[in-house]
Amino acid sequence: MVKVDESIERARTLLRLRRPADAERELRGVLAVEPQQDMAHCLLAFALVHQGKAAEAMVAAREAVRLVPDHWYPHYVSGQVFLHLGLADPAITAANESLAQSTEHTSTWELLARAHLLKGQWREAADAARSGLAVDPQVPDLVSLLSIAHTKLGEAEPARAAAAHAIQLDPESATAHLAAGRAALAFGDPKAAADSFREVLRLDPGYSPARDLLVSALKQRNPLQRMLSKLRRRYLGGWRLVFLLPVAPPFIAVFILIALLHWAAWVSESVTVLRLTLAKATRLLFEGAEARVAMACCALLPAGIAVLALGIALGQEPVGTAGVAIMALITPVQEATHISSPRGRVVLRVWTGLLVAAIVAALIAGSTGGALLSVYAGLGTIWIAAGARRFFRDHHGAQV
Template structure:
């Protein structure tokens, strides 16, 4: 492309640096009306559409840029960004590896590669990506920040703290860098420091969902029970996937054969399911926490508290008035439905799996409520018991399938 064809680029780059994606998209569409084969404009338009969460159009623009210029590495990078935002990790890895094959010296590409490895639990691979990227740009704040996260996940606390400080040195005015430093502080057991970083991140960018989620996590860490549980989780995250599976399966087997340990195992199992929503519900009593929760978190808390309230009330009622039929069954059903409720919410970033989990929850609810209704009406004879047994085994199967998944 000649200079007359690219004179729009300075304007678009300025708008992008100012986070004015709508205006940048307008400029790019104007350029594409003059030259529909401008692959640079298509790739940049994909970035603008991605920031507006127009994922389908963003993917189309990135793919069109690749079609027009298969040797253009940035087009593959934009496609990787789109796939990453939609949690399509395999597709994102394929695209970013293609971008790196075309240009193996771009630090931004290594940053995305490291982010994908980190999201997949591949701590060492994430660390390797950051170290390679820093060879090409030693002052890349994002790479230093990602390096800190990977080191923290490996349990290398001091190195993680040093890398986080380096990131802040190069990106002290970046909301994302402060938010990443907050997560590193959380994972290295410095909750007060984490709160300070998340607050600064939100001051720099009040719309940052990443920083808001971190602030909620830091507020929950004020409760010693949650803090202790999360320390254990962060420690297990520093282990390999095989060791983690062996640890949890071994704990289950030991608890089965050593009854005195069963209450401790059950407490851990319930915390692993309900710690987030339980402590998010407690944050609603905190004058700061209630504003930090998102609308989705408040709605999830409402559903959780409603089921928990019905379950506890019905169970207490059954104990107080054992002659009243159906109360005990209703209590068990309400408490059992907490598992698919929480499991479905945890799959919010995986639409297909979330849909299957939701349908499993509705099926369990139908079976459980039918058994409670039959028991309350004194109808059905053994049918109520059979349905209740099916509900219990179905709930148990759900928890195992969800955990293995």
């Protein structure tokens, strides 16, 4: 028995050191001796899920629950496995089953709050965090999650206050600095947000969402980019609006305005990313693909202007219109880059390829109408992208 206890403790240590494969080997040895060891099954579930072995992790978690169904911890472990896999509903169910056994463990309330955040249930997440803080008001991660929930609800002052309190409780908490950065970014202070996200990466260099948020904060430090992004979020132009055109043709002016607004925002995005990519202090933040897309879009703008000027100089209307169509390609290129769903990305890349072919065909045929349709189709990609985001949702859970 002593050897089993020692092995389980070694497995705990290995998990804390982020060595799940070594922990798995240790736990497999325990279960070979004692197959009914519930704690070994619990820790094995953690070791497996951190290696990407989802199916095996769920089997281990279910076995732990089967062995001790009246104990809070196996249900908690099951919920953590589901949360790690981005499955919010089963995680919430498991957390509630754990709470049915005991409400005195703040870790379970934290699990419930994170699961509600994953599902986009901001008010429920705040309530879960408060319930955990009623048990122990000094848990920095619960205070941080409360701040994030307030941020998502648009409640600036409570969000800032909770984040500051979390940092006060634990200045070395990456989650606390993440909460502070999210609040600063959401409520108009990108400089403070960038500083917070840098601190998150210092404390936890492997936390990739902080890198993405830092990039967003750096982009938002550009006043023009900040203004255009805010306007673009405000006027999303949902794909269903397309069905208004047959019954209300005057809406076409609104559509054109929305499309041009999005195009200007994508131009600003391209210029900002290219500038940050070329800067020595920030170039390492940007992946090669992102930098190449920004460079390509920045090249499309002068190329389109040059073709437009050539068309005007030659008196060739199809050539000039094709120049405008080339500039309009910035929208589909950026939309294809920024959609999260792999299938949606394929759809938008194919769409972009078809637009390029249509522009070339219009130039060869000397068709002004074909080139003009390419302009409208390029700018109108925002509605194609909106439909792709709806029908090809990315089911992977975002980290809090």
